Amino acid sequence: MLDTMRQFKAGIFQALGHPTRVAIVEFLSRGEMSVGQLCEKVGVEQANASQHLAVLRNKHIVETRKEGNQIFYRLRDPLLGEALDKMREYFFAHMTKATEMLREEKKGAKKIEQEAKR
C-alpha cells in the first residue's frame, strides 16, 4: 500500500513532466485563465492545450469553471503552487550550474535566472 502512495506521487510528477504543462501550471498559479488565454500565453495550439489540460484534470491538479462560452482553469490547490515555489530554489541552484558552461558562449542565462527566481 506504500506502493500506492508512490504511484500517486509518480503520477503527479509525470503530469508535471512536460514543458507545456509546467508552463500551464505556472500561469495558473497566478490566477485562473480560460483555455484561449492559456493557448495564447503558452503559445500552443488549441487542441494540444486541451490535451495537456486533460492530463492535468485527470490528476486533479486543476479544476474548471464554466462561464458562458468559455471554460476557466485554476489550480485545485494553492498548495501545489507553494510546493513549486519551494522547488524553484532547487531549480535555480542547479539550473545555474547546468548553464554555467553555456554562459561562456551564449548569453541569456541572466534571463533564465530571473525566471527562476519568480
Added chain:
Amino acid sequence: MLDTMRQFKAGIFQALGHPTRVAIVEFLSRGEMSVGQLCEKVGVEQANASQHLAVLRNKHIVETRKEGNQIFYRLRDPLLGEALDKMREYFFAHMTKATEMLREEKKGAKKIEQEAKR
C-alpha cells in the same frame, strides 16, 4: 530562454515520474546506499535499477561514490529532499481524498497516511 527553464523543470519532474524512481529518491533521502541495497529495498532487478539510476544520474539528481567493488548513490542536493518534503503536504492532502472511497471498503489507508507524513 524561458523555455529552457521549463524544459529543465519538466526534465526533473519527468525523472521523478516513475514509482521506482520515487522509491529510490525516498530511500536516498535518508542516506546513501549501494546499488545492491537499493535493489533489495525497492524490490527490483539489478539491470532495471541501474537503468532508473541512469535516468536520475542524467538529470544530476544523484551522485555516486565508488568504494571498492560497489557504488554508493546519494542525492546530489539535500535541497531536493526539502522540496519533496513540501510536496508531501500536497500529496498527503490529496492522497487522502483520493483514497477516501477506498477506505470504506479496504483498510490500509492509515498506512498510506503514515507514509505520506514521513
Added chain:
DNA sequence: TTGATATATTCGAGAGTGCGAATACTCGAA
C-alpha cells in the same frame, strides 16, 4: 433554427519509455 466561437475528443504516425535477457565493464582477491 442556423451559424459562429470556445473547448474537447478521437485518430494515426512517430518518438520515447520500461522491462527482462544478454552482454560488457570494473575492481579486488586469489
Added chain:
DNA sequence: TTCGAGTATTCGCACTCTCGAATATATCAA
C-alpha cells in the same frame, strides 16, 4: 593472469506519449 561479485549498457519488444488534423460537443447570438 583468472575468477567472481557488483554495476552498467545494449537490444528487442510492448506500451505509452505527443502532436496536428479532423471531428464532435456546447453555448451564445441572430
